[in-house]
Amino acid sequence: MEELLNHVYFEEAEDSDGSGKIATKGIDAFAGDGTVRRGRKGKPKGKNVKGLDDRKATSLPTSPASHSPAPAGNRWKTASEDIEFVASRTRIATPTVSSVYYEKGASVPKTIGTLLKATMEESKAIVTDDEAVLSSARELGYEFPGIAPDYLAAIIRLTHPSTTAAHELAVALTTKPKDANGGGIKLLPHYAPPSLDEEVAWEPVAKTTRSAAAVRSPALDDPAASSRASAYASARATAYAQASAAHRKARSNRLMGGVAAYYGQVGREYAALSSQATAAAADDLASSQSSSAQLDLHGVDVLNAVRIAQNKVEEWWDGLGESRVNGRLGAEDRQMGYRIIVGLGRHSEGGKGKLGPAVSKVLREGGWKVENAGAAIVVKGKARR
Known part of the structure; x- marks a missing residue:
């Protein structure tokens, strides 16, 4: 009876004018037509905005990069390493390198360039064989064509005899300075097969080994x-x-x-x-055209000719044995001497020979008594001191 009265009440309430429809209870409340949307209550917006933002911030996943700043490099340590690098490769005093380094705004390429320019004339005394310097500088220039020949020669002289130090110095001279404000982003490069068709035909030197x-x-x-x-x-x-x-x-x-x-x-x-x-x-060429008392260096380059001449003169002198010190028995052998054919140099650049002067200079510096005989050099033995 009570249930019927309730239904009658609801129907009368719906049919009456000026009253809204009463929301039904139970499963029927989920029907689209019977749903009554509640209006938003007017509340101040700024009051709880901060709390809402805090809740959103705590609910979102955090990123290490967004909270932790990029590690800043130690400039003092970097400067010390740069100065030590240049000083150890150039054999220039550390205080001198440090002064130039800070004068040039802590730039390694500018520091190296200034030191090379300042010592270009003084460093010639470090290496006595100019041909060796030019040969090494020429090889270094193949890899670094942007460096002037004078600077290449200065690098070789300052780093002689270390070719590794010369290469590292050339790399540092041509390397652009790093950006101190890089943002801490590390790039992981993925090397792709290079394409140098417009420069040089790409022909890998080795596929399975780096040697x-x-x-x-x-x-x-x-x-x-x-x-x-x-x-x-x-x-x-x-x-x-x-x-x-x-x-x-x-x-x-x-x-x-x-x-x-x-x-x-x-x-x-x-x-x-x-x-x-x-x-x-x-060595093969010199041996094929020489004898025990004569060395023919025709067709041999200057560097190897100097080396071969030094070795052969030592062998000749050791082969004399007692004749070296016995004035009567060894007079004839010493008088003949050891003959080294170097040529007149007419086919050399400028018509002036380079082989003869280079061999004579090295032998004299080694303590040998040398006489020039036109296209040949005659070694008479050890010079008296």
Whole structure:
């Protein structure tokens, strides 16, 4: 009875004018037509905004990069490392390097350039063999064509005999300074096969190994030392050309810097192999055209000619035995001396020979008594002191 009265009451309330529809209870309340939307209560917006933002902030996942600032580098430590790097490679006093370093705004390339310019004349006394300096500077120039020849020679003189120090100094001289405000973002490079079609035809030197000594071509298997030297020199030139092309592309693509470093290392390995093969070829040539009392250096380069002359003179002097000190028995042998044929140098650049003066200078500095005989040099023995 009560249930029927309730239904009657609800129906009358719905039919009456000026009254809203009463929301039903139970499952029917979820029907779309029977739902009554409640209006928003007008409350001050600014009162709970801060609390809402705090709740949102705590509910969101935090990122380490958004809260922790990028670690700032220790400038004092960096400056100390830069100064030590330059001083150890150039053998210049640390206070001098430090003064120039801070004068040039803590720039390593500017510091190296200033030191090279200031010591370009003074450093010539460090290495006496100019041909060795020019040869090493020429090889370094293959990898760093942007450095002037005078600076390349100065680098070789300051770092002699370390070729590694010379290469590191050249890299530092041509490297752009790092940005101190980099934002702490670390890039993980993914190296892609480089394309240097417009510069040099891309021909990988080695596919399975990074060692140039393990790479062999048909020319390198030739037993003749001269053929090996020529093949190594060609491979060295190719590697340096690829390194130079990659180095130029590194200005717009930093990933190419690794490619340039790789082929630079390959080129240096081939350069060492080429030097060894050239020395072996020079030894074979000198032995084939010489005798026990005479050394013929025709066709031998200056560096190897100086080395061979020193060794052969020592062998000749040791072979005299008692004749070196016995004035009566050894007079004839000492009078004949040891003859070294160096030529007149008419076919040399400028018509002036370089082989004879270089060999004579080294032997005299080694304490030998040397006489010039036109196209030959005659060693008479040890000079009296």
